[in-house]
Amino acid sequence: MSSTRLVTPKHMPWTPLPYMRRAVDFLKSHYRGGLPLLPGGRKTSITLKAFAELKAEGKVNTMLVVAPLRVARQVWRQEGAKWNDFRHLTFAGVYGEAKARTKALNSGADVYLINYDNLAWLAKQYMGRPLPFDVVTF
Numbered sequence: 001m002s003s004t005r006l007v008t009p010k011h012m013p014w015t016p017l018p019y020m021r022r023a024v025d026f027l028k029s030h031y032r033g034g035l036p037l038l039p040g041g042r043k044t045s046i047t048l049k050a051f052a053e054l055k056a057e058g059k060v061n062t063m064l065v066v067a068p069l070r071v072a073r074q075v076w077r078q079e080g081a082k083w084n085d086f087r088h089l090t091f092a093g094v095y096g097e098a099k100a101r102t103k104a105l106n107s108g109a110d111v112y113l114i115n116y117d118n119l120a121w122l123a124k125q126y127m128g129r130p131l132p133f134d135v136v137t138f
Contacts (some may be wrong), residue, residue: 014045014083018137024050044079046088048111055110060122060134062110067138069095069114076113094118 011017016024020042027033027050054060062126065076072095080086092109094101104112105125112133114122126132 001097011084014049014085015096016042016046016049020049022044023052028054044075045086048063048076048080048089051111051135052086052089054135062112062133063135063137064112064114064138066116066119069117072113072115076111080111094122123125 023035023037023046027035027047035041035046037043051060051063065072067076073093077091077093080089080091089111090107090109091111091113092104092107094104094112094114098121101118101121102125105122120133
């Protein structure tokens with residue numbers, strides 16, 4: 001039995017509060033940035049919205065999300081499934097056995113999810129070559 005908690009999609013549009021819209025605009029207009037929001041402040045959906053808008057504008061294609069394993073497995077993909085605005089995005093989990101990580105990297109997904117423990121492995125895969133991600137978020 002899988003330990004990944006699945007969320008029933010809401011199939012509703014993502015309707016941001018004013019601070020959320022400002023955060024999306026901030027992320028889109030800055031090369032680097034952070035969201036100093038409390039847990040539950042909707043950082044994941046804000047980041048997904050910024051990425052989805054940049055992707056729709058043709059400015060980016062892929063995003064690497066670096067997070068603790070539990071967050072990578074149980075938050076990002078499920079948050080993407082909750083809202084209509086993100087349902088078109090595809091996710092690949094770059095964790096588990098090396099063979100599964102390699103398969104995920106070659107999947108052609110929009111969003112790649114990796115835990116901190118696998119960053120050294122990822123670096124070795126691209127030694128001397130640029131990473132194939134337009135956006136990296138921690």
